[in-house]
Amino acid sequence: MSIHEVLERVSHIMHIAEGYLPPLHAVAWGVASAPFVVHGVRALDREVRSNPESTLLLGASGAFTFVLSALKIPSVTGSCSHPTGTGLGAILFRPPIMAVLGTITLLFQALLLAHGGLTTLGANVFSMAVVGPWAGYGLYRLLRRFDVPLMVSVFFGAFVADLSTYCVTSVQLALAFPDPGSGIPGALAKFGGIFAVTQLPLAVSEGLLTVLVMRLLSRSSHGELTRLGVLATGAKKEASAR
């Protein structure tokens, strides 16, 4: 096994494993995630009440997120990794909905695939279902506001969503396991350094993959993307052209 493969395996603690965090940290991250998930649950509840058939579309969206995180993307270092899917999910379904879909996905991954965990669910939700989607979506919207082309915005949205997820995971791990010599800053450098070697190329890979998927979707599923608000409707296009 090459050093890069070892590092990539270490970097997969993006899903913080069951029992990895001390009890106090596990509870604290759960409390930090709760307002975002509750906000998402309210948004989802409102959507389903006003539009009952959206239950099925939201379920399909969640299943797509679950399957997306199981795909393997080729990494620059020669081995494979999994996309977080947070950028694409946030652009398609918005961050509040992604907070709920991401939480359910992480719960399924813990119970069905033994990835992540239940005591670390709060920490994983905070990095992958809250910070990643909000950071990626925020940048995507900002770029779109400045009329940056759709695919360029999608690339940077997915890139930042992936990278911010890993940055938050590094902070979570550094807070839980300070370096014996240099404390939390040293641990942050240690975990961040491990992630930087593998995650910068992987974030670029995920950005490129998201652009390719979005290009195909804009051809094959124009109607769905318009309904989700990713592509402008004919009336909006005319208004923006004027």
Add this chain to the structure above:
Amino acid sequence: MLPIDAAAHSSRWRRRHPCEKAVLGLGLTVTAVCLPPWPGAVLVAAATVAILLGPAGVAPRQLWRAFRIPLGFCVTGAVPLLFAVGGPDGMVAFAPGGPGDAARLLLRTSAASLGVLLFAFTTPVSDVLPRLVRAGVPPAVVDVALVMYRISFLLLDAVANIRQAQAARLGHASRAAAWRSLAGLGATAFVRAFDRAGRLQAGLAGRGYDGTLRVLVPRATVSRPFLAMVAALLSGIVALTLVLERCLP
């Protein structure tokens, strides 16, 4: 269906109330996280493996195949604790007490993972989700999770078939082809998911869908003797840990 969920559907404890299994499995997990790893996590792991292979009737091979995944995460997650950065010994050096910290973390994460596996191996997700409404989870969220659960397996099957077809057409022969195939796979999964949702919607509309997904939940009652035994087991582990902690090095 994924292997753990398939095993849960044919588990010896399938008919037991999910609440009982949650108290046992998640109780062992929380105990492993809260107790000192030596000897607490070792006792939790031993008790959990004994229950999994004994009364729960999980096959050793099945358990190993499922456990090696979190074990891999645990081992790789413990590696960074072996090193210290920026200290007096140089930029990167072996951490004093690093192997001990890594071993304790490995024990804790392994024992905690086994507790969750005990719950997952005996309780299908489809038994848990409908009961979450009683626990206060909004019905809309439970319905979305149920649809997600059912469509996920179909999508995973579809993705596996598409990947096989792409490989048969030399779709992974070069790096550029692999990227094209992967993008196609992601986009096809999206199209299939929405197509499946549309067909489900049409089918349910024909059956008078009013926004609520009604599913049959197998009837089960919570066994008080079972819960009492779980409480005794967890208390016993805690007491034994506190006693052994004083005696052992």
